Amino acid sequence: MATLEEKGQTVSAERLKDFLREMLLIRRFEEKVEERFRAGELPGFLHVAIGQEAVAVGVCRALEEGDVIASTHRAHGHTIAKGTHPNEVMAELYGKVEGCSHGYGGSMHLYDFERGNLGANAVVGGGLPGIVGAGLAFKMRGEPRVAVAFFGDGATNIGTFHEALNLAQLWTVPAIFVCEHNRYAESTPSTQHLPIEDMTKRAEAFGMVSMTVDGQDVEAVFDTAKKALRHARDGKGPVFIVADCVRLSGHYVGDPQVYRPKEEINELRKNRDPIELLRTRLELSDEEFGEMDGEATRIAEDSVEFAKKGTDPKPEDALKNVYA
Amino acid sequence: MPELTYREAVRDAMSEAMRRDDDVFIMGEDIAEMGGSMGVTQGMLDEFGPDRVRNTPISEMAIVGAGIGAAVAGMRPIVEVMYQDFMTLAMEQLVQQAAKHRYMSGGQTKVPLTIRTQGGAGWSPGAQHAQQVEAWFVHVPGIKVVFPSTPEDVRGLLWTSIYDDNPVVFFEHRTLYNLKNEVPEAIEGMELGKARIHREGEDVTVVATGRLVHEALSAAKEAEEDGISVEVVDPRTLLPLDEESIIGSVKKTNRCVVAHEAVVRMGFGAEIAALVQHQAFDYLDAPVERVGAKFAPIPFAPVMEEYVIPHAGDVLAAVKRTVGKE
Numbered sequence: 001m002a003t004l005e006e007k008g009q010t011v012s013a014e015r016l017k018d019f020l021r022e023m024l025l026i027r028r029f030e031e032k033v034e035e036r037f038r039a040g041e042l043p044g045f046l047h048v049a050i051g052q053e054a055v056a057v058g059v060c061r062a063l064e065e066g067d068v069i070a071s072t073h074r075a076h077g078h079t080i081a082k083g084t085h086p087n088e089v090m091a092e093l094y095g096k097v098e099g100c101s102h103g104y105g106g107s108m109h110l111y112d113f114e115r116g117n118l119g120a121n122a123v124v125g126g127g128l129p130g131i132v133g134a135g136l137a138f139k140m141r142g143e144p145r146v147a148v149a150f151f152g153d154g155a156t157n158i159g160t161f162h163e164a165l166n167l168a169q170l171w172t173v174p175a176i177f178v179c180e181h182n183r184y185a186e187s188t189p190s191t192q193h194l195p196i197e198d199m200t201k202r203a204e205a206f207g208m209v210s211m212t213v214d215g216q217d218v219e220a221v222f223d224t225a226k227k228a229l230r231h232a233r234d235g236k237g238p239v240f241i242v243a244d245c246v247r248l249s250g251h252y253v254g255d256p257q258v259y260r261p262k263e264e265i266n267e268l269r270k271n272r273d274p275i276e277l278l279r280t281r282l283e284l285s286d287e288e289f290g291e292m293d294g295e296a297t298r299i300a301e302d303s304v305e306f307a308k309k310g311t312d313p314k315p316e317d318a319l320k321n322v323y324a
Numbered sequence: 325m326p327e328l329t330y331r332e333a334v335r336d337a338m339s340e341a342m343r344r345d346d347d348v349f350i351m352g353e354d355i356a357e358m359g360g361s362m363g364v365t366q367g368m369l370d371e372f373g374p375d376r377v378r379n380t381p382i383s384e385m386a387i388v389g390a391g392i393g394a395a396v397a398g399m400r401p402i403v404e405v406m407y408q409d410f411m412t413l414a415m416e417q418l419v420q421q422a423a424k425h426r427y428m429s430g431g432q433t434k435v436p437l438t439i440r441t442q443g444g445a446g447w448s449p450g451a452q453h454a455q456q457v458e459a460w461f462v463h464v465p466g467i468k469v470v471f472p473s474t475p476e477d478v479r480g481l482l483w484t485s486i487y488d489d490n491p492v493v494f495f496e497h498r499t500l501y502n503l504k505n506e507v508p509e510a511i512e513g514m515e516l517g518k519a520r521i522h523r524e525g526e527d528v529t530v531v532a533t534g535r536l537v538h539e540a541l542s543a544a545k546e547a548e549e550d551g552i553s554v555e556v557v558d559p560r561t562l563l564p565l566d567e568e569s570i571i572g573s574v575k576k577t578n579r580c581v582v583a584h585e586a587v588v589r590m591g592f593g594a595e596i597a598a599l600v601q602h603q604a605f606d607y608l609d610a611p612v613e614r615v616g617a618k619f620a621p622i623p624f625a626p627v628m629e630e631y632v633i634p635h636a637g638d639v640l641a642a643v644k645r646t647v648g649k650e
Contacts, residue, residue, distance in 0.1 A: 068397070102430025111429035118396055119429060123420050129389020130421060136390055137397035140349070140375060147393070160416070163386035170381065321431045323490045324468040324563050 011219045013282060017292070019061060019218045020278050023053035024296035026077045027275055029086050030249070032300040033076065033093060037253045041308075042093050046107045049077035051248030054274035055180050056081040058221025059148065059241075062229055066145040068116040068134055070127035072180075073108045075120030078150055083115040090303035096310030103313045104321065118147075124185075125155035128164035128177070135173035135238070146232045148176045154185025156202055157193060165240065169206040172237035176228050177203070179240065180215065182247040187259040203240030215245030216274040246272045325508060331501040333479035334364050334440070338402055340511050341486045342372055345400065348486060351378035351387055352404030352440075361406050362442060362501055384413035388439060392422050392491075395437040400486055407453050408443040408495065411460075422491040423466030434489040438482070442496035444535060444585055445622045445633045454622035454629075456534070456586035461493045462563045462595065468516060469562040471495040473537035475505045477560055480514035487513065497534045497585075517564030521573065525555035528643045529573040531596050532558060532583040536615070536634060540583055543639035552647055562592055570596065571603045578609040579646040583639050588616035613642035 011019075030048035037046055049056060052074070060069070060081035071078040079089055084100050092099025093107050101111045108122035118134060121127035128149045135147035155161050156179060168175045179199060183190045196202075200210035209231060213224040221243060228239035246268045250257045257265070279289055328336060341348045349372075350365065356379035359366030369377045380387045384405060391403040405411055411418070418439070425433045445454040461469045470485055470492055472478040478496065485492040522537060523544055532540035537558045544554035557573050559565055574580045580600050582593030597612040618632045644650055 099430075101428060101432070104430040105428040109428040111425075111432050113429065113432040118393070119425060119433070121421075123416060126416060126420055129386045129417060130393035130396065132386065133390035133393020133395070133401070134397040135393070137394040137399045140394075140399070141346075147397075160385050160389065163381075163383045164389065166381060167383060167386040167390060171378075321427045322465055323426070324466060 022057045026053045028296040028300040046253045047074040051246045054218035055215045055243045058218045059225045062225035069148045071120035075110045079110040084112040086303040087306040090307040091310045094307040098310040125158035125160040132168045135175035146174045153181045168238040169208045174232040175238040186251045210240040212242045215243030325506040330503045333475035337479045337482040348400045349376040350402045388414035389417040402438045405441040408441040437491045438485045444497045450624045451621035459592045468492040476507045484513040516561045519566035519569035522556040525553040527553045528579040529577045530581045536583040539636040542636035574604045581613040581642045583615035610646040
């Protein structure tokens, strides 16, 4: 019997549960990250994707084998959703050899080349031109692969965004540009950094197909991404997706968010939490949800144990991977 | 042996690589029908077609960035940045992306990308088309920097750069494109990090790059008439640097002049001077002399341009200072 999904109508409940498990895993992982950072165990600074799990999961679950992504400074969710084990992500945050970038990258530079993660970028918009190039390589070699860039609304104001979209459209490159429109560029609200309300106009200026989706609805994200990927894979060119989403956390862990009304965060937590929305929609019993949640919590806790037992790089390893 | 101009030698390396290897392609502004602003890519569109000889918008960030992404995804792109002055527009992609992907990923990714660019003064293009910026890139861990001065070297070193698994910024000098010399029949890759001693001498070592190699050779001839024997060493690649050849030469001559077209201050010569004083201190009979442009943007009026950039006369004067014959 054909599933509803195969009929192009909706995603099956089983699959949605699978998405929920993944979103829960990212949520519990990120909460663990906040906790361990506050405990003073994690060096550097960190950006968690709490609230934006549905975009990472919806897009990455729509990808096919061989597709690649480039992520942002808020990279943990994308990386886990693209298939890197949470142990390897957490180990990277602890600066361990077992980390997905072997301790050379850190939270903002998570790579997993084998799993198609070409790297997270701490320069806002920095990864977009590279995604155009990866897509170009696929096109030139006739491979049915698509390259996907994640970025935020803040990135749409930087030159790389405009140059990358222009070139991608000009060369009908198989690329998807996923704008996680959480309405904050770090601390600056979009009212202070975007002169237009509808961001799809930016892509349409290049003649690019654009789509808008509720980024808190994982099924909608998945469906939209599938549509966009088909378009790109069929050689029809790139697609720009605006995923309207919410950042339920600060810009960085420890951000007091003085720039943001408390009521706004409370209201979003209450009404726009993608996990709660999906849980309600699936009409999960407390027991079933609790089971899923417990499993996610366990994996997140295990990742900390794994990371803490990891190997510190030798200081002089800093000079490895230096060729010039 | 066949003769090629510097321009033809560059084209020869690219074309041969593209004939042999489908992963190699070129992109840049005006490189297709027009054949490049310096005519370097002339005829390549006809031979390889628009898919592999890609005319781009004027969009340095995107061109360089797309080169990086294609390289990461397994191609060997050659990106032409029309003037090295325009590298400023692509600095983020070069310095933050190309130079760091392999490192930040803990060695997972490679970036086999060659960025060809050209420029330099001597023809009154004005301040925004004439600056030599090679030293900027030597300051960045993760980018190889090549600056050949002859047809043979430009061909051999470009070949190696294309097949290097890491990003290479490859400088060509505008005034050298018509320089014609014999080259070997077949392309031979030349190892990066090997200097060429263009002329042997006993009294003074001149370490020179790009156009200044030729100015140094003229100066050496004149110096010979004054009884000063000059050795001219061209590092050819600034990173990696053939320290051994430079130090070996200075230990022989006991004097060193460094000469490049870029401004003296913080120029590549400063690094050579530091290297020489550190590794050959006891051998030096005179302070290391530095020759380069005066500290000003490159002016337009030919008389001012001539005044600002260094010539053979400046090299000769520096050579004479080192032997006390001012």
